[in-house]
Amino acid sequence: MILDGKAVSEKRLELLKEKIEESGLYPRLATVIVGEDPGSKLYVRMKHRACERVGIGSVGIELPEDASTERVLEAVTRLNNDPDINGILVQLPLPSRIDTTRIIDAVAPEKDVDGFHPYNLGRLLAGTPVFAPCTPQGIMTIFGEYGIPTEGRRAVVVGRSIDVGRPMAVLLLNADATVTVCHSKTRNLEAEMRNADILVSAVGRAKFVGPEMVKEGATVIDVGINYDEQGKLCGDVDFEAVRGHAGAITPVPGGVGPMTIATLMENTFRAANLRTCFNNTVR
Numbered sequence: 001m002i003l004d005g006k007a008v009s010e011k012r013l014e015l016l017k018e019k020i021e022e023s024g025l026y027p028r029l030a031t032v033i034v035g036e037d038p039g040s041k042l043y044v045r046m047k048h049r050a051c052e053r054v055g056i057g058s059v060g061i062e063l064p065e066d067a068s069t070e071r072v073l074e075a076v077t078r079l080n081n082d083p084d085i086n087g088i089l090v091q092l093p094l095p096s097r098i099d100t101t102r103i104i105d106a107v108a109p110e111k112d113v114d115g116f117h118p119y120n121l122g123r124l125l126a127g128t129p130v131f132a133p134c135t136p137q138g139i140m141t142i143f144g145e146y147g148i149p150t151e152g153r154r155a156v157v158v159g160r161s162i163d164v165g166r167p168m169a170v171l172l173l174n175a176d177a178t179v180t181v182c183h184s185k186t187r188n189l190e191a192e193m194r195n196a197d198i199l200v201s202a203v204g205r206a207k208f209v210g211p212e213m214v215k216e217g218a219t220v221i222d223v224g225i226n227y228d229e230q231g232k233l234c235g236d237v238d239f240e241a242v243r244g245h246a247g248a249i250t251p252v253p254g255g256v257g258p259m260t261i262a263t264l265m266e267n268t269f270r271a272a273n274l275r276t277c278f279n280n281t282v283r
């Protein structure tokens with residue numbers, strides 16, 4: 001079975017549009033992008049388009065490639081203090097000169113719709129999440145939509161990044177899976193992967209996962225954004241080689257990516273609701 005993230009995201013966005021209309025709220029998202037990376041610019045454009053579609057206002061701050069950490073911090077602080085802004089998203093990766101940790105830490109937790117701030121990661125770890133990072137939360141939504149059970153299942157997450165691998169592992173744990181996190185220093189990686197009922201690959205290597213790494217009938221989730229030798233977008237998984245072997249699999253494109261954006265919209269609406277419910281504080 002192909003897990004059609006594009007179709008699920010369309011359904012979720014339509015539902016969200018109705019909820020926003022009914023709420024009478026006008027949530028607003030601010031994006032911050034530094035530099036001219038074409039991929040990042042495309043993703044930010046996609047986010048603004050999704051905002052428009054569901055009835056979320058959006059503003060975009062564009063800073064030059066040579067902007068300093070202080071300049072980015074200034075922009076974030078201004079957005080933190082702007083009562084008309086509910087959600088703030090700093091597009092990653094930032095240029096290597098910029099101290100990404102300082103920037104993420106500067107975003108007000110109640111506006112951190114990316115869920116990357118230590119406060120929100122801590123809430124997730126405590127099992128009381130407010131904003132979970134969009135890609136792993138979007139994957140959990142796919143499981144829910146397709147009725148893929150997690151309870152008691154062996155889940156293997158390959159990758160330990162703050163934005164995907166770690167929060168993915170915690171979300172699966174919170175959903176009663178038995179979770180193993182693998183990374184570049186893992187011994188006998190293939191054997192670990194072959195043990196998985198649910199395999200999530202966030203490695204960043206084109207077509208890295210072949211059928212020999214996948215248990216027959218497993219659910220395979222591909223978080224990779226890579227390009228093959230022909231320059232064509234592809235995931236971490238060799239889709240054609242693995243699809244007959246897996247019980248369920250996400251494609252790239254059309255799998256996890258669109259869910260990242262739909263979840264960002266849902267988080268932004270939650271931020272607007274939190275403000276009305278909790279007088280602008282989640283701390």
Ligand SMILES: Nc1nc2c(c(=O)[nH]1)N[C@@H](CN(C=O)c1ccc(C(=O)N[C@@H](CCC(=O)O)C(=O)O)cc1)CN2
Nearest residue numbers: 043090091092093114134135253254255257258260261
């Ligand atoms: N601040 C953040 N930065 C980044 C995040 C994030 O969640 N927050 N995630 C990724 C990039 N990303 C969103 O920013 C993202 C990547 C891919 C897609 C997507 O829908 N891709 C399409 C294909 C689009 C194409 O033609 O290239 C698909 O997979 O079908 C959406 C969002 C890193 N940075």
